[in-house]
Amino acid sequence: MNAQSEELALEVRNLAVSIKTPHGVVHPVKGVDLTVHKGEIVGIVGESGCGKSTTIKGLLRLLPANSTVTADKAQLAGYGDLLATPVRRMREVRGAKIGFVAQNPFGSLNPIYKIERQFYELQKAHKTKVSRKESREIALRMLDGVGIVNPARVLDGYAHQLSGGMAQRVVIALATTLSPQLLIADEPTTGLDATVQAQILDLISGFVHQEGRSMVLVTHDLGVIAQYCQRVVVMYDGQVVEHGSVMDVMVEPQHPYTQRLIASVPKPGEKLDVSR
Amino acid sequence: MSLVEIEDVHKVFPARQRGGEPVHALKGVSLHVNEGETLAVIGESGSGKSTLGRVALRLIDVDSGAVRIDGKDLGAMDANTLRRQRADMQLVFQEPFESLNPRMAIGAIVAEPLQIHQPQLGTTEIRRQVLSTLEHVGLPQSFADRLPGELSGGQQQRVGIARAIISRPRFVVLDEPTSSLDLSIRAQILALLAELQREYSMAYLFVSHDMHTVEWVSDRIAVMYLGEIVETKPTRELFDAPEHPYTQTLLSARLSPDPREPHAYKAFAGHKTVRDAVENQEPA
Numbered sequence A: 001m002n003a004q005s006e007e008l009a010l011e012v013r014n015l016a017v018s019i020k021t022p023h024g025v026v027h028p029v030k031g032v033d034l035t036v037h038k039g040e041i042v043g044i045v046g047e048s049g050c051g052k053s054t055t056i057k058g059l060l061r062l063l064p065a066n067s068t069v070t071a072d073k074a075q076l077a078g079y080g081d082l083l084a085t086p087v088r089r090m091r092e093v094r095g096a097k098i099g100f101v102a103q104n105p106f107g108s109l110n111p112i113y114k115i116e117r118q119f120y121e122l123q124k125a126h127k128t129k130v131s132r133k134e135s136r137e138i139a140l141r142m143l144d145g146v147g148i149v150n151p152a153r154v155l156d157g158y159a160h161q162l163s164g165g166m167a168q169r170v171v172i173a174l175a176t177t178l179s180p181q182l183l184i185a186d187e188p189t190t191g192l193d194a195t196v197q198a199q200i201l202d203l204i205s206g207f208v209h210q211e212g213r214s215m216v217l218v219t220h221d222l223g224v225i226a227q228y229c230q231r232v233v234v235m236y237d238g239q240v241v242e243h244g245s246v247m248d249v250m251v252e253p254q255h256p257y258t259q260r261l262i263a264s265v266p267k268p269g270e271k272l273d274v275s276r
Numbered sequence B: 001m002s003l004v005e006i007e008d009v010h011k012v013f014p015a016r017q018r019g020g021e022p023v024h025a026l027k028g029v030s031l032h033v034n035e036g037e038t039l040a041v042i043g044e045s046g047s048g049k050s051t052l053g054r055v056a057l058r059l060i061d062v063d064s065g066a067v068r069i070d071g072k073d074l075g076a077m078d079a080n081t082l083r084r085q086r087a088d089m090q091l092v093f094q095e096p097f098e099s100l101n102p103r104m105a106i107g108a109i110v111a112e113p114l115q116i117h118q119p120q121l122g123t124t125e126i127r128r129q130v131l132s133t134l135e136h137v138g139l140p141q142s143f144a145d146r147l148p149g150e151l152s153g154g155q156q157q158r159v160g161i162a163r164a165i166i167s168r169p170r171f172v173v174l175d176e177p178t179s180s181l182d183l184s185i186r187a188q189i190l191a192l193l194a195e196l197q198r199e200y201s202m203a204y205l206f207v208s209h210d211m212h213t214v215e216w217v218s219d220r221i222a223v224m225y226l227g228e229i230v231e232t233k234p235t236r237e238l239f240d241a242p243e244h245p246y247t248q249t250l251l252s253a254r255l256s257p258d259p260r261e262p263h264a265y266k267a268f269a270g271h272k273t274v275r276d277a278v279e280n281q282e283p284a
């Protein structure tokens, strides 16, 4: 936690999302606050369907046109208010200022471009000049960093030739290529075994803590929260029900949902009880 | 005789272009799954687990080796016989959204196996079973009319599970079926799967990266590494005495959910990758 400070990286107040559907308007996010300091990793946990992905996509302006996002504040340090930015200008923010790893990695890879081209397009869009050759070298280095054993083969292939965990790692490599100050990752390691997961989280932790960057990490894995995050936000039904240091929240959870969550961690050696 | 038998299967994905390398995804894999049993498959990302799952259901062809269900060779079946055989075999895909038709309502997606294999049930009965299966996986009945894009990742995953279990197949490949679920819903789904298994003697091939889940649900565990199964053991035995260096590395990399117990695991103890760590260490 070398570079963790009181300096804010992201400050979100009262973020709400509503979506118009054929069955009426739904409100998946109802006033979420999120504070991220420089040099820290903030974890978000919560029940499946409680609004974690919608919160993030709302902030990044990635929700479809039938949705409305409001907030009192959504301030990205060194930039300005994210919600005051026109949607078309968000392309410049995503990638360069905020790296995003979506929950479905295949959804953020272009199925008809080789992986190499996706690294090239990303760099070309944000830098004045990058040659194909430079771009390929950078991509090889990024893929090697996330534990891809044969990066050249991956670069010369297409998304559908990747395993689930390989696709996740390609997306993580893409999201960090431009060294964004903030990384937002939605369940980035679900397809990785514990060894590769540790390699990648060690890498990202180094990136965050040593260089004063920040990360928001959505995960269902309480081991990841306990071992890699400094603070945690617990969501339930579109709202934040508890937040604080990982030590406080995980050791002495206050909200009934958090208590239930922590109580359902399987104990080593336990067999599934189907008697219910 | 085991319900499912896989014998010495090889699968190579050919190189797509000149100069490219083919990928030898399965290098002589053998395993069996008994009725009413859960065989877990764990292993490195890219080691061939999903390929194995697709091979076990003959969704892709093998280069050599055999896959048998009930002693019958899936590779020797004609299209019609295979189609009928499919009534007994289902897959929960690793990538939920990629496996759901974005233009089909959830209700229609879940109904599909029944419509194909048990059309005699009739629309009313099929609808009734769809709604009750949705409820069993913790989704409100109103979701039947929604599209996949209107669901969260974990909700999509549960639609995939509902589709796989609705026809009570004898064999299900579950590829990371609970990776997007929080612990309390995960426990609920695993209990449901266990209940169905007990009632209908279903056989599961359960691919997972989550060692807690694997320990919880499986009878035996097969460990894959670089396209091969490097050890297969009853669950308790594998946890107590892992033999292959990869398995040992894997077990030592588990993260404690208690922040007061910082994890001692340093990624691969000075080795750059897990491969180096495994290769520079002799089997115990």
Ligand SMILES: Nc1ncnc2c1ncn2[C@@H]1O[C@H](COP(=O)(O)OP(=O)(O)OP(=O)(O)O)[C@@H](O)[C@H]1O
Pocket (backbone or CB within 6 Å): A019, A021, A026, A028, A046, A047, A048, A049, A050, A051, A052, A053, A054, A055, A103, B149, B150, B151, B152, B153, B154, B155, B180, B181, B182
């Ligand atoms: N387009 C939409 N129309 C209607 N409801 C929606 C739509 N998109 C999302 N929802 C609902 O909003 C809620 C929040 O979804 P979200 O994807 O944010 O959940 P999540 O916390 O990320 O869950 P998971 O852990 O399962 O990924 C869910 O109940 C979902 O069904």
Ligand SMILES: Nc1ncnc2c1ncn2[C@@H]1O[C@H](COP(=O)(O)OP(=O)(O)OP(=O)(O)O)[C@@H](O)[C@H]1O
Pocket (backbone or CB within 6 Å): A160, A161, A162, A163, A164, A165, A166, A191, A192, B013, B023, B025, B043, B044, B045, B046, B047, B048, B049, B050, B051, B052, B094
């Ligand atoms: N259609 C394909 N064409 C070419 N290569 C493929 C194809 N499908 C899989 N592969 C390759 O086969 C290998 C095994 O992939 P598979 O998806 O079976 O791995 P996995 O063990 O399921 O990994 P993960 O845990 O990351 O999901 C990988 O190297 C992958 O790139």
Ligand SMILES: [Mg+2]
Pocket (backbone or CB within 6 Å): A052, A053, A054, A103, A186, B152, B153, B154
């Ligand atoms: Mg989500």
Ligand SMILES: [Mg+2]
Pocket (backbone or CB within 6 Å): A163, A164, A165, B049, B050, B051, B094, B175
């Ligand atoms: Mg897989």
